[in-house]
Amino acid sequence: MGLSAAAAGDGAQLCVFDLRRGQQEGQELDKILFFHPADCPILLQLSVIGLCEGIVTFTRIFSPEEDCEVIESEKRSQVFYQAEPDIWMVLVVEKTKDNVSTWRFGALQGILKEAHSLFTMFHGPIRTLLDRQPSAELARGHLRTFLTDYLSDFHVGKKLQFPTYRDSLKERGTIQMLTVPREVALEVQSLTTVLGSCLGSVTCQSLVLFEDLLVSTTLPPDDTLNLYTYAVLRLTPRALSSNASSWSYLRKGTSVNAGPTSSSSNGTTAGERYHSRSRDTSPDGQNQMHHNFRPLLREKFSKGKDGFVAPDFAATEVRGAVPLTPILWFQQAEERMYLCIYQHKSLTILLLIPASSLINGEEGIAHVKKQMLENASQKIVTVEQKLTRGWGGENAYHVSGYRYLLVDPDRRVSRASPPGKVTTLAKDSLLALNRLRQEVDLEKSRYRRSDPCHDKDFEVCIRTKNNAWVIAKITRGRELYMALEKGGETLLYASTAVEKFSNRYCEGAFSTD
Amino acid sequence: MDPPPNPNPNATDAQPQAEAGVRLAALSLRGGRDLPPDFEIHEHHLDDDDDDDDDDEGYLTAASRGGSSTCAWKGLRDDDRDGDGDDVSPPSPSSSGYAGERGSSLDDDPDPEPAQDWPRNKKHLDEDDASSSWRKRKKHFFILSNSGKPIYSRYGDEHKLAGFSATLQAIISFVENSGDHIKFVRSGKHQIVFLVKGPIYLVCISCTEESYEGLRGQLELMYGQLLLILTKSVNRCFEKNPKFDMAPLLGGTDAVFLSLIHAFSWNPAAFLHAYTCLPLAQPTRQAASAVLQDVADSGVLFALLMCEHKVISLVGAQKATLHPDDILLLANFILSSESFRTSESFSPICLPRYNPMAFLYAYVHFFDEHTYVTLLTTRSDAFYDLKDSRSLIQNVLLKSNVLIEVQRSLHESALHVEDLPIDPSSQSASQPPQSSQDMSSQSLSSEMAIGGPAGLWHFIYKSIYLDQYVSSEFPSSISNQKQQKRLYKAYQKLYASMHDKATGPHKTQFKRDDDYVLFCWITQDFELYAAFNPLADKTQAIKMCNRVCQWVRDLENEIFVYGESALSWQYHHCWGGK
Structure with a gap:
């Protein structure tokens, strides 16, 4: 030892x-x-x-x-x-x-x-x-x-x-949402309704993503978070095309070595496929999948001609095998559901079909897919067009002069400055912000222990040795972290900057009055 | 933050004497190497001189020395119970001070009797790691050897904690053996902080929400206190015998460690690494400094005149400087050992920041209940010389009324935020000053809490070049110990945050939570820590901070020691030699 x-x-x-x-x-x-x-x-x-x-x-x-x-x-x-x-x-x-x-x-x-x-x-x-x-x-x-x-x-x-x-201006375990104008929101809602009725009597659940941003969900927050995380890791157009880590940009352009190294290093054979699933409806039914089921193996996903993204574990590895649709267990919804992934340009639709309602397996899934294409294709095209038209690109949520992270832990949602902009911050500013976040984490857990039912408001503004302001503000459970490098020297400047940001971009959630 | 007069109960006079005896006997166990050859003779002289001095000093009466106080007794109990937390603390403004841990009446039993053998009760010797009461204590301190032998535990009988101590040793050694050093473990609200100092391991297990840096600093001070008593040469004992049992060497010094641990919840010096001075008119302090300087010139390494934990004057021989941590540890040692109060003492002590390897010899004499002189020398045979020096000092202090002024200052000269001068240009922003005598209890969260202008409740100002700080008195809004300790911990955290090793020191910090608005401002010259009402206006708070700084500068001649001491060059550097 x-x-x-x-x-x-x-x-x-x-x-x-x-x-x-x-x-x-x-x-x-x-x-x-x-x-x-x-x-x-x-x-x-x-x-x-x-x-x-x-x-x-x-x-x-x-x-x-x-x-x-x-x-x-x-x-x-x-x-x-x-x-x-x-x-x-x-x-x-x-x-x-x-x-x-x-x-x-x-x-x-x-x-x-x-x-x-x-x-x-x-x-x-x-x-x-x-x-x-x-x-x-x-x-x-x-x-x-x-x-x-x-x-x-x-x-x-x-x-x-x-x-x-x-x-330090990222929050793992949160969802990034796309803000959509009202009329587009109505279109999305309509699309969600159509997606929900693909199986007929039983409602299907769905997540709609535009690029790496969530547009809509019908799942509870925890399940949404898990599926969203998976989608951004492996399923969105960027994840599929880059065949690279969705977090690669966090590493300041360092090239990322993708899957093969790790998968070969552990010596497993590449015979990944789904084993024939039972019709077991218990939560752990999917445990009967073959132990080589590898949902995170990057190169195993591809978009088919029909627009559906298939985890082609089987096709190339085991002769004659048919790619099967994965079943996922949603803890909060307490339900096992088949996952079908449909992609149209920047739009990714994750359709979830309750496993208990589908008695004839892949055939049933094929039917649902067909229904979806028939009923929702046009809406998907429309929604995608409208979202693309209104989309400001990767810097859409950049606010000039600010480097920020907004977190709503209850809704598991965050919004942050684009990573490319965050990299312009000095190392000292980021280190100070990281340290401040560590302190805030401790304060938050202290508050949770002392009074789990009530959110405590909290505010810290630090003028760092490199003359940046790093700020943390928690108001009614919502969190704002910020680094300001250019601007005034006084605390009042920093406070005013937060106030302006809060009023313009957070509906006054962090404003003093 | 100022300690109140110490009641210094007489009931246990015999006990401290006995303790001191045990401690000294224990020291002598280490053989002649580290002790003055004539050490025991000095002890003898010490007793002889005691009577003489009593005769000389008309003001030093039995009444002034002792006398238990019910009020203080209660305070002590409160203090101990929430010494590390915020669980129990009925208001007891009279007990905020140091008396708490020194006193022989310490106990936190639910229904305490003034115990005959207070250390036993204080330590809860009946407890061990199997007791649920022991496990629930908010802050444990352990010192153990690298072979797992217990040396000190704040709570419980060290002997009964041998198994627990061995577990701690196993954890530390496991990590050490992999070429690493364990720093801390966090589990919910509990934090276990480790400090390895050669063959000595120090551990704090705390659920007080203090920062790692803060707790580690406390362990460093615990180690410093240990060195002050034994020097670092105790390591040699472990080199000779890894299973060496060090606990007997510290026998009878429980009160010293308990007092230090208590300081971790009230004395800003413990985290600021600065000392504080007793406010005095400049001529009075000059009179004291002049005579100390005379003494220092005659071969004394350091001469300190102190009132409780506050420095009245401090003089060092040429080029010798005294680290604020050493002042803290030295004062703690003296004030927590009853024997120093009852007799003229000459004792080997080590100043860990000055030289951790060697003993100096401290001549200590109390002029009254609070005021004492400490003369430090490298000579083990200097007792008579120092006794003469003390007589000289005493004469001058009496003639120039310094001791009377000290007494007056102790009761009157504290800074009250209510007295913060009003800036003529912004009178509208200020509330009328409140009487500092108004101690009516106020809730911390009350909007109407009384304090200084613009909701200012309290401040600490540290002069960086002087290594000195000054803090205001607590206002009525922070009148009870629980509130004071909470603020103390908030300052401690703010300090750690501002001085983060990787990112600090920061320049400014503004922090608002349910309890306070805290403001910190660090420049090349000073650090200011200020606490306001949580609803305080930011703009006004900044104005108040500026005003506090100006106020402190206006009073600097009275509240800081400078100029006359060996530290004078620092003063000139800081303030331009005004």
């Missing part, structure tokens, strides 16, 4: 372990459900998990109700997330001279939460997989492929690079 973690090649580790397993001495390895990098020596894996388990147990002496969140040491940060009871995910990031104090624990924990939410959407809860197959082979198989594919988005060269201070 006590081995140096330097052996981990890419400077980061991600592990998933189950504290209910491996209770007997000598069986500790059984706790480990996933470990990245896979070639990390077993002793080192056990060392990492041993420390994590020790700390989890130790902190419970003092705070039995609360989870251990972070271990910070001089050389690394270990961020914890108890994804399910006794199932922990831990991300270990190594510090270098260049990156000390550059990340925010909340942002790192957000990665773990996102990974788990997406995993659950495709494979169901980890505990269910373990209960279904106590040897854990199934759970380990799914976690290995899924998390490896998920982590491929963070690969820069051979190393994993996680969000840093440069991403």
Whole structure:
């Protein structure tokens, strides 16, 4: 024990372990459900998990109700997330001279939460997989492929690079919405109605995206967030065409090494296809999918002639197999649904067909698709045209002079300055903003603990050593973060700037009066 | 923030004496290497001289030295209970001060009796890590050796905590063995902060919402306090014997650590790294400084005249400067050890920031209940010389009425925000000044809370070049300890935020939450921390901050020590040698 973690090649580790397993001495390895990098020596894996388990147990002496969140040491940060009871995910990031104090624990924990939410959407809860197959082979198989594919988005060269201070005007786990004029909104609503009736008596759910922005949803917020996140990762036109990480722009133009490295590195065969699904309607029915089902494997998606995006796992890999439509589990809606993806130019439509209502599988899906093309094609074209006409491009939400992030945690929505504009900020401004966000995260969790029912208002304006203003303001649960580099020296200038922004772009949500 | 007069209960006079004896005996366990060869002789002299001095000093009576006070007793209890949190604190304005942790009446049992053996109750020796009451304590401090042997625990019997201590050691060593150093663990509202100092591990487990930087700074001070008592040469004991049991060396010094831990919730010096002075008219302070300077010229390394935690005058030998942290630790050591009050003392102490490896020798004498002189020398045989020097100082202080002025200042000269001079150009913005005597209880959230103009409640001004700060008295809106501690913690966080290692120091910060508007302004010359009513107007608050700075400059001759001391070059650098 006590081995140096330097052996981990890419400077980061991600592990998933189950504290209910491996209770007997000598069986500790059984706790480990996933470990990245896979070639990390077993002793080192056990060392990492041993420390994590020790700390989890130790902190419970003092705070039995609360989870251990972070271990910070001089050389690394270990961020914890108890994804399910006794199932922990831990991300270990190594510090270098260049990156000390550059990340925010909340942002790192957000990665773990996102990974788990997406995993659950495709494979169901980890505990269910373990209960279904106590040897854990199934759970380990799914976690290995899924998390490896998920982590491929963070690969820069051979190393994993996680969000840093440069991403302090981003909020993972939120949706970016497209603001549409009223008449277009009516068109979208009409389209949603048509999409909902594709199956006839049972209502289908749908998400409509324009570029990477959400236009409409009929799902509850958490489910919307998960599906939206998946869409932006892999399904939108940009995700499909670039075959690159949707977060690549966060890395200041660094080229992103896409999937193949990671998928080949873990040595899995590429025989991905859906196994024949049962008609099981239980939430974890999709667990019966073949363990090589890899919804995040980037190059496996392509747009067909009919406009539908197919996860062509089968066609090239297994002769004679037919691509099957994935089933997703929506936790908040408490329903399993087939996912059909239709794309027209910049518009992506995610149509969700309740699995319990579809008794004849792929045939039924084909029928629904046909219905959709017949009934909604024209509306889709119209909506796409109108949205394109009104679309201001990637800098549509740029506000001159401001670098900002607006978050509405209740609705899980955020809006931010375009990444290209954020990169114009000085390093010192971003570092200060990142640090301020870390402080605000702590204040928020303190408020939540002391009074979970009420939002506390909060405001901080800091004049940094490089003469920028970094600002955080929380009003009635909504959050505004801002960096202002050009402008006046006085606090009153900064306050006025926030006031103007709030009045013009936030309907006065952050205004003093 | 000013400590009230210490009641200094006599009931346990015997106990501190015994403690001191234990401590000194423990020190002597370390052999002659670190102790003056004639140390015990000095102890003997010390007793002899005590009587003489009593005769000399007509004003030093039994009454002025001791006497328990029910009021203070209650205050102490409140103070201890929420020493690290905000759970219990009925208003007790009289108990805000240092007396809290020094006193022999400390206890936070629900229904306390003035205990005979207060340290036992204070520490809750019946508790250990299996007790739910122990687990619920808001702030634990542990010192242990790298072999896992407990050295100090704020709560519980160290011996019973051996297993717990071993667990802490295992965690720290596990990380150390991988070539890394653990800094902190966070779990909900609990934060576990680690500090490794060679063979000594320090750990704080807290749910007080303080920042990591703040808690780490407190552990650094705990370590400093340990060095002050033992010097860093104690490491050699661990080199010789890794299983060395250090706890006996600190025997009887519980009160010192408890007092320091208490300071972490009221004394801004603990995070500002600056000291504060007792306000005095310039001629009075000059008289004191002149005689200290005379003494320093005759071979004393440092001469300090202090009133409680406030410096009256401070003189160092040429080129020798005293770090504010050392002043804090030294004052804490002296004020928390009853034996210093009851007798003329000559004791080996180490100033960790000056030289952590070596002992100096401190001659300490209390002129009255609050005021004491400390003469520090490198000579272990200087007792008689210093005793003579003290006589000289005492004569001058008496002749020039310094001690009377000190008493007066202690009760009258504090800064009250209500007295902030009104700017003639903006009188309309100011409320009429309130009487500083008006201590009617006000709710913190009350819009009508009384304070200074424009909702100003409190401020701390630190002169960077002088390493000194001045803070205002708490207004009636922050009259009880719970409120004061909350503000203290808010300042502490603000300080940490402004001085962030990676991004700071920032220039300005404005922060508004449900409790306050806080304002911080850092320039090359000073740092200003100000607290306002949460509804305060931003424009007016900025005006008030400017006015506070002007006010402090107007009063600088009275509220800061400068010019006469070895630190005078700093003063000239700062203020242009006015």
